[in-house]
Structure formats: C-alpha cells, structure tokens
Amino acid sequence: MIIQLTEQEKATKQLSKETLEIAVEQVKVNGYIVFDKVISEEKITKIRNAFDPLFDDFIERKGYNTGTNRAQMFLPFQEPFIDEDVICHPIATAVIDELLGDWNHCNYFASDTPMPGSDYQNAHCDIMPLFPDLSVPLPAFSLVLNIPLVDVTEENGPLEVWPGGTHLNPDRANHDTLNNTVNPHLHIVRAAEHMYSEKVLMPAGSIVIRDIRMWHRGTPNRSDARRTNLAMIFNRSWYGAGSTIPIPQETYDKLPKKAQELYRMEKIGRPAKMPWE
Numbered sequence: 001m002i003i004q005l006t007e008q009e010k011a012t013k014q015l016s017k018e019t020l021e022i023a024v025e026q027v028k029v030n031g032y033i034v035f036d037k038v039i040s041e042e043k044i045t046k047i048r049n050a051f052d053p054l055f056d057d058f059i060e061r062k063g064y065n066t067g068t069n070r071a072q073m074f075l076p077f078q079e080p081f082i083d084e085d086v087i088c089h090p091i092a093t094a095v096i097d098e099l100l101g102d103w104n105h106c107n108y109f110a111s112d113t114p115m116p117g118s119d120y121q122n123a124h125c126d127i128m129p130l131f132p133d134l135s136v137p138l139p140a141f142s143l144v145l146n147i148p149l150v151d152v153t154e155e156n157g158p159l160e161v162w163p164g165g166t167h168l169n170p171d172r173a174n175h176d177t178l179n180n181t182v183n184p185h186l187h188i189v190r191a192a193e194h195m196y197s198e199k200v201l202m203p204a205g206s207i208v209i210r211d212i213r214m215w216h217r218g219t220p221n222r223s224d225a226r227r228t229n230l231a232m233i234f235n236r237s238w239y240g241a242g243s244t245i246p247i248p249q250e251t252y253d254k255l256p257k258k259a260q261e262l263y264r265m266e267k268i269g270r271p272a273k274m275p276w277e
C-alpha cells in the first residue's frame with residue numbers, strides 16, 4: 001500500500017494519528033508500507049550525484065555481488081548520504097518506534113542497485129531464523145527501510161515483494177535463499193512462484209518500511225539506467241546481527257538527537273569507511 005502524505009504531514013513531518021496507525025498495522029499484517037515521495041527532489045538529486053560515481057568506482061574495484069549486473073554497496077557514513085531525512089526522518093521513525101519499541105537502533109547503511117541487464121534474484125528473506133527450532137511466528141524485530149534514488153517503474157528493476165503474511169511464517173521457515181540454499185521447513189523459492197506478489201513502483205524519494213522477513217527479490221532492469229534503493233536496517237534494542245557502521249566522532253557529535261540515539265551502538269570514533277575498504 002502506498003500512502004500519500006497530506007500537505008500538513010509533509011510540512012510538519014508528522015503523521016496524523018490515523019495514518020500512523022494504518023502504517024503500523026500494514027507492516028504488522030501485510031509486511032510493508034510505502035510513503036509516496038517524502039524526501040525532496042533536490043536532496044535526492046544531490047545524493048544520487050554523489051552515489052553514482054562512488055558506485056562506479058566500487059564496481060570497478062569489486063564487481064557485482066548480488067546477481068548479474070547487480071550489487072549491494074555499503075555507504076560511507078558522511079554527507080550527503082547522512083541527510084537527516086535519510087537517517088532519521090520523523091515519519092519513518094514514528095512508524096519504526098511503534099513497531100520496534102524504545103531504544104531501537106540502526107546498524108546497516110547501504111544500497112541495492114540493479115544495473116541494466118540485471119536478472120531476477122531468488123525470492124528470499126534477508127534473515128535466518130532467530131530460533132531455528134521454533135514453529136511459531138515472532139513479532140517484528142528487524143525492519144528494512146528503502147529509499148529509491150530514481151523513479152521506480154516496471155522497466156527499471158523494481159523490488160518485488162510477497163506481502164500478506166510471508167513475514168509471519170514460523171521462525172524456522174525464515175531463510176536467506178539468495179545463495180540457492182533450500183530451507184528444509186519451507187521451499188521459499190518454489191512456493192513464491194505460485195503466490196501473489198507485488199512490484200513496489202514509486203517515485204524517487206519515497207520511503208518503504210518492510211519487515212525484514214517478508215519474501216522479496218530484485219527483478220530485471222530493462223531500462224538503460226541504474227535503479228538504486230538506499231537500504232537501512234532498524235532493530236529492536238536487543239538485536240543487531242550482521243553489521244556495524246563506522247562513524248567519526250565529530251560526525252556523531254553533530255547528528256540530531258534522534259540520530260544519536262539510533263546510531264549509538266555503532267563504531268563511533270572510527271573513520272567513515274569507503275565501500276571497497
């Protein structure tokens with residue numbers, strides 16, 4: 001579902017009570033929500049102009065890493081990427097706070113880019129089970145936030161998602177199938193072929209919030225330009241597997257209070273890391 005913000009919500013960066021409730025409800029039961037065009041074109045252009053040469057340099061040094069002509073790339077924790085509308089937009093954090101509770105935090109600051117000529121990925125979730133023996137679903141504990149740097153269309157490799165409940169499968173059914181492994185409890189890739197899915201089409205600067213367990217995949221980019229989504233991961237206070245973000249002390253000290261809270265568990269006092277380092 002895509003939510004159009006009212007003029008007042010855009011101006012104040014505060015959701016109405018009902019819109020907030022709807023957004024939280026959608027992530028809980030349907031797996032995701034999209035807010036249409038939250039971040040200004042001017043900011044997105046500035047970020048894209050910094051991103052594109054960095055990505056080209058990364059590909060030259062490291063090559064593609066998540067499929068044909070497709071790459072995940074970590075971002076250095078520095079301007080213009082750490083604009084507060086990206087790292088702690090009040091509309092996003094209001095939804096995330098409701099879902100993940102006090103002292104949730106972000107431990108992943110990166111991007112996904114299918115280039116022209118990219119292919120389908122396996123349908124997958126971005127996580128393994130917390131408790132592999134557990135045959136019950138758990139509440140949301142980790143959420144991905146995506147921000148497209150270009151308009152996402154049918155042609156340029158939209159993210160495809162399987163909403164409606166794949167994130168609520170028993171914990172042991174979670175499995176990252178990107179490397180072709182098959183979970184003995186649930187053949188995610190085969191099952192997904194016969195299930196309802198949606199392509200997440202949206203203008204640049206929109207914000208997607210999705211349960212990390214919801215099945216999804218990258219699709220072929222048939223256009224002649226790259227399609228980048230920024231990607232951040234927010235976790236409950238007690239969870240944070242997988243990565244940490246180096247943040248220079250002076251950068252951290254200048255962050256807004258909410259961002260200081262969100263990034264408090266990262267490697268503060270370390271130089272920003274370039275993606276190929």
Ligand SMILES: O=C(O)CCC(=O)C(=O)O
Binds near residue numbers: 066113158178218
């Ligand atoms: O943005 C996309 O195309 C999805 C990428 C993805 O899900 C992944 O590489 O794990």
